Amino acid sequence: MSGEGVAVTVTVNGREQATGPGETVESLLEHLGLGAQFALVERNGEPVERARYGETRLEDGDRLVVARPVAGG
Amino acid sequence: MDDPLVIAGRELRSRLITGTGKYGSPEAMRDAVIASGCELVTVAVGRIDLDHVDEAITDYLPEGVSLLPNTAGSASAEEAVRIARLARAGGLPDWIKLEVIPDPRYLLPDPVGTLEAAERLVDEGFTVLPYVLPDPVLQKRLESVGCAAVMPLASPIGSGRGLKLRHAIEIMVEQAEVPVIVDAGLGAPSHAAECLELGADAVLVNTAIARADDPAAMAHAFRLAVEAGRAARLAGLIEERETAEPSSPLGGLAARS
Numbered sequence: 001m002s003g004e005g006v007a008v009t010v011t012v013n014g015r016e017q018a019t020g021p022g023e024t025v026e027s028l029l030e031h032l033g034l035g036a037q038f039a040l041v042e043r044n045g046e047p048v049e050r051a052r053y054g055e056t057r058l059e060d061g062d063r064l065v066v067a068r069p070v071a072g073g
Numbered sequence: 074m075d076d077p078l079v080i081a082g083r084e085l086r087s088r089l090i091t092g093t094g095k096y097g098s099p100e101a102m103r104d105a106v107i108a109s110g111c112e113l114v115t116v117a118v119g120r121i122d123l124d125h126v127d128e129a130i131t132d133y134l135p136e137g138v139s140l141l142p143n144t145a146g147s148a149s150a151e152e153a154v155r156i157a158r159l160a161r162a163g164g165l166p167d168w169i170k171l172e173v174i175p176d177p178r179y180l181l182p183d184p185v186g187t188l189e190a191a192e193r194l195v196d197e198g199f200t201v202l203p204y205v206l207p208d209p210v211l212q213k214r215l216e217s218v219g220c221a222a223v224m225p226l227a228s229p230i231g232s233g234r235g236l237k238l239r240h241a242i243e244i245m246v247e248q249a250e251v252p253v254i255v256d257a258g259l260g261a262p263s264h265a266a267e268c269l270e271l272g273a274d275a276v277l278v279n280t281a282i283a284r285a286d287d288p289a290a291m292a293h294a295f296r297l298a299v300e301a302g303r304a305a306r307l308a309g310l311i312e313e314r315e316t317a318e319p320s321s322p323l324g325g326l327a328a329r330s
Contacts, residue, residue: 012123013120013121013123015123032123033126034121034126037121037126037129038129038131038163038164039121039163040118040159040160040162040163040164040165041159041162041163042155042159045155047158047159047161047162047163048162048163049162050162050163050164065120065159066120066121066123067118067119067120067121067159067163068118068119068121068129068131069116069117069118069129069130069131069140069142069160069165070116070117070118070119071093071094071095071096071099071102071116071130072092072093072115072116072117072119072143072145073092073093073094073095073115073143073145073230073257073277073280
């Protein structure tokens with residue numbers, strides 16, 4: 001049922017996010033204004049390889065964590 | 074390179090590693106990192122606040138400085154492995170400062186969880202640098218599973234109390250097969266010098282630099298102390314004695330008989 005025109009809702013860092021069909025990790029980051037960020041992405045508990053951001057299509061109900069390097073010791 | 078620090082086959086000129094936390098501003102962090110002369114800095118991995126996306130810490134790091142991601146925030150081996158995998162998949166280095174810390178008061182690492190996570194991460198191809206209590210037995214276990222270094226704490230994180238567990242760290246240095254990097258609790262450059270004098274291979278400093286009145290100047294002071302401590306170690310320290318040994322002739326010109 002994930003064909004053309006069907007809305008896809010994912011959760012990003014605990015927040016619901018409506019996306020268009022065909023949304024990928026890469027395009028989601030762009031839509032969130034994170035295109036310039038060195039973002040690390042986990043999808044449904046599994047890390048996503050940076051090289052696959054552009055081909056990893058989101059599915060309805062996906063749970064995403066978007067992280068990055070932060071100050072730490 | 075003269076007397077490099079070698080970790081997992083990689084040569085580093087500086088024996089000072091710095092953290093990037095607790096600075097008043099990212100500019101202060103950048104200036105301190107430059108002044109420290111370090112080639113390796115630790116970073117944590119945190120969720121991006123989607124409502125307030127500010128500049129990334131990595132934008133402020135000078136050229137030529139490598140990132141050492143840590144697993145801060147992990148209370149269990151599972152959480153630490155998850156962070157390490159996320160960091161590597163996202164393009165961070167596969168070197169990981171492993172910390173498994175269930176205790177928020179003293180921030181002491183869990184030795185069992187640390188060993189378990191270390192074994193899994195080494196198996197997955199990570200270069201693992203575990204943060205540990207100064208436990209020479211645990212050190213041997215971590216070496217045997219393939220850790221690239223061990224990072225014993227001098228005293229609790231951020232406490233600034235210096236080498237409170239010196240004797241255990243001396244045993245670790247004496248029997249080390251991979252570098253011993255003293256991490257946490259160093260409050261003054263003299264503490265860092267003491268670590269290098271007793272034979273530690275390097276130190277990691279964060280709070281003592283970041284919270285100084287002038288972080289860049291303190292970073293420079295730690296750099297000098299680490300260099301002095303290492304030079305002293307190589308020069309060969311004298312044995313301590315119970316009694317005095319005169320540096321000048323005792324007789325002088327006065328006849329005593």
